[in-house]
Amino acid sequence: MNLLNAKKYIFRKKGIPILLAILLIAAGLLQASPWEERNPNEIQPLSLEQLKALPQGDIEDFRSSFSHVVVRKEGSNLVLYFKRGGSLYKETEIDLSQPDRLVLAYGELAPAALLYAKEHKRFLLLGLGGGAVSNYFHRYMPDMYIDGVEIDGGVAAMAVRYFRTDPGVNYDIHVDDARRFVQQTKHKYDLVMGDAYGGGYIPEHLITLEFYKEVKSILRPGGVLFLNIYDDEVHDRSIVTLRRVFEHTHTYYSHSNSSRIVIAFDGKEPGKQELLQRAIRLQSQYGFRHDLTDLLNHKKVHQPPPGLSPYRDEQ
DSSP states (O other): OOHHHHHIIIIITTOHHHHHHHHHHHHTSSOOOGGGGSOGGGOOOOOHHHHHTSOSEEEEEEEOSSOEEEEEEETTEEEEEEEETTEEEEEEEEETTSTTSOOSHHHHHGGGGGGTOSOOSEEEEESOTTOHHHHHHHHHOTTSEEEEEESOHHHHHHHHHHSOOOOBTTEEEEESOHHHHHHHOOOOEEEEEEOOOSSSSOOGGGSSHHHHHHHHHTEEEEEEEEEEEOOHHHHHHHHHHHTTTSSEEEEEEOTTSSOEEEEEEOSSOOOHHHHHHHHHHHHHHHOOSSOHHHHGGGEEOOOOOTTOOOOOSOO
């Protein structure tokens, strides 16, 4: 995270204790969590049988340099939380009795982006968290190369240890700031997902017009950017921002309308029948647990209210 973005993170989001921890760790005055010191690509994951045998309640509870991380067993589910200001923010949840099921609503909607990408050779996830979406893609599309970027080494470690993230063949985890990774990568992508949250909000430097332009520069022709957004105001301003960079945006809503996936893309806008044909073809080819054709029922036309300005780096 560069100085400009760090200042925004501190003063606008009141994350002073987090920055203080970062500075103390850098100065050698505070010891980082042991999980942060390990390469997540080399951590041994627990087997499904070992995960099922874990006791109920908190399995991990520690402060990393960016987050207060909690891993909790709740019935047959494992949940990754960020604890901030006395509140718990659910980041990832898996059902150990049905490990291939996408539990959270936004995750179940995310594969809709596959209907818009011309190819499916390389996927970049910005904000790995527990890795639910990238793991799902890796399970059903093993030939697609996946890069998962997570700024918090402790969170990346939890993804591998407890949430069935299995880096290796065609799957790499990078502990880095998402924007810096986008600026420095030499790869081009067919799909880029923005799913970075800092305990209830999206870091400001990952939601701006300038950032979306940088993401667009690493997309292959026919590539798409898709975002996990649940806040109404952020959704409306994000649509305004994205439409300054991309020709089209489509939004897919959960049944409760509390979660949504926004897909931004260029080129000819596909109609309902064309999307259905693509969904049928991809579903037949990959056999996804959550039927792609069902997702079309979640697509809704949305027009933001007038007068909204795009998010910018300098505001």
